Amino acid sequence: MTTSLSRGPYKPGRIREQSRDLILQAAEAEFACHGFRGATMQRIAESAQVPKANIHYYFSNKLSLYGSVLENTLNLWDTVFNELSSHDEPADVLSRYIDAKINFSRTHPTASRLFAKEMISGAPHLSAYLQQDYRLWFKQRMSVFESWIAQGKMDNIDPAHVIFMIWASTQYYADFEPQILIATQTEQLTEQAFINAASSIKQIILKGCGIKY
Amino acid sequence: MTTSLSRGPYKPGRIREQSRDLILQAAEAEFACHGFRGATMQRIAESAQVPKANIHYYFSNKLSLYGSVLENTLNLWDTVFNELSSHDEPADVLSRYIDAKINFSRTHPTASRLFAKEMISGAPHLSAYLQQDYRLWFKQRMSVFESWIAQGKMDNIDPAHVIFMIWASTQYYADFEPQILIATQTEQLTEQAFINAASSIKQIILKGCGIKY
DNA sequence: GTCTATATTCTGATAGAC
DNA sequence: GTCTATCAGAATATAGAC
Known part of the structure; x- marks a missing residue:
């Protein structure tokens, strides 16, 4: 160092x-x-x-320190967020996104937990962030899914729930780590464990949405 | 009243x-x-x-109050936990379990959030609970999935990740409610919204695991 | 059983020596 | 720029009147 x-x-x-x-x-x-x-x-x-x-x-004070921490976290968050932006084949786009999200859970677990704690508390310090780019991002992503559905590239499933399912499943490995460790009777989550998790999630999401791969 | x-x-x-x-x-x-x-x-x-x-x-003190609250929550939690216990067809068992979990998120959001906060904090007050029945429950459920796989009733996917995915997806609608409300541009999650969520999750999980329904 | 008043410890924040 | 000493307010918890 x-x-x-x-x-x-x-x-x-x-x-x-x-x-x-x-x-x-x-x-x-x-x-x-x-x-x-x-x-x-x-x-x-x-x-x-x-x-x-x-x-x-x-x-200057506790709140401003928290604000700075949150800002750092959100910047990291956005980087992964924007991985889901391609107009390529859905299988590729979603695979890359799930890999990126799982990778974030592995490399930045505290950032994930901080964000989760804020959400569970009702997101009192995130309103500005969430109102801003976030809504637009979500709408745009939704329309990508809808075009895939229109082109017969995936089943007719509400895209919002697909996105929530990807977010939930990938963040779980950071946020609920104690539960996973005890359930799987291991001492820590290895890189291989995250790779296996991503693989299972990809398999279920892609096949579950009727996406050919 | x-x-x-x-x-x-x-x-x-x-x-x-x-x-x-x-x-x-x-x-x-x-x-x-x-x-x-x-x-x-x-x-x-x-x-x-x-x-x-x-x-x-x-x-007697703050910690004992917290313990009592946590105990109530875990009792509720267990009720839903045990829904995943049948030896019927996987499609029926998983559908019922997902419905029960989503219903719990709708009717007991604060219990879900309390549990989530404990987990994110490293589960410092849950070690006794998690070491106990929980491990056994998880092992037993895993073997049910494995027998389904052996009988060709579902694809060869690590059952642990399937269970984590169901937990994550269903709890998300309680724990991350602010994010969902803003993304979907609604003011509150209606009962219909939960029904739709359960429907999408069931569709993806069942098809994604290759379970016939 | 219930509430007011208070003891005691802790938390965020500041003043001021160096 | 950095640290020690300290303040005012808030937190948990208790004592004791009713």
Whole structure:
């Protein structure tokens, strides 16, 4: 791991950025685990190994820290979101999307959990985000499915439920990890486990929607 | 709604039970929304319309109140859990189970959310429950699927992923309600919406697993 | 059994030394 | 820029009147 000393000449603001990132990382884990109200600045500070007061040096208050964490998460989220955008064959598009979603659950589980916690709480801090691009994105994706149905490339199923099913199934492996670990009697979810999950989900969704592959 | 006055003769402990239930109901909503740490006794008391101190008269402390709420939730949960127990045709068994699960999401959304919040937090208060009957239940259900596969009644898919997919898809309509409302541009999920969801999920799962129906 | 008042601990936020 | 010390308010929990 590189430190500020090994990176060559002094660059103003580098330490500041590093501390900020450390705090954001610790905050993400804490908020994902305990929610906005349940998380404490004390625990975030301990986890980031900075004095509690320093958090207020980088972020004006708890809500603004949470907002920054959420913003980071949503940016990551959007990247995966937009994978479902091609006009290729449905089998390819959905396979790639399911792989991308499962991969996100594997590589960014806390981001997934943070988002889930927000949703379960009624999404009080997400209204702006959800009203914005999100509705448009969903409508556009819906019409892609509808054109597939019109072309006889998939069965006549309400596309909304297909999308919800893909979201639900893929996010489950991040959000409900404890349940999966106990059910499958394993200690942790390996990369192979995620690959197997994606494979099963793809098989069921594609065949279940009558998509040829 | 019947009150203690309309129920006839005095019965010792009835007022006590009613207050206890009121508090439990308010606590379930509060814990489901804000998690264990995020929920406050103050807000639970206000919501249940009792003085804050009275909660401590019925429950020794916050953790024990949470335990009681969780116990109620898990009892409800188990009822639906056991619907997947028949040795009939897979199409019937899975259809009934999916209907039961979707119905639970519709009639007990807060119970679903409470359970989800616990899971996302790492299930710190569920270890006893999950270690117990749960593992056995899951193993038994897995072997039912395996016998179906052996009899050629369904495709060769890892049963664990099928079960996770059913859980994820059905619970999604309770846990991620805000997202669904915004995506579908509706104000609330009607009973018909749940019926449609169940129908789509059944269609995809059954066909996707190669189960004849 | 029920409520008011209060003890005690904790949380978010700030002041000010270095 | 960083940390120690500390404040005001809120949280859990209890004591004790009625």
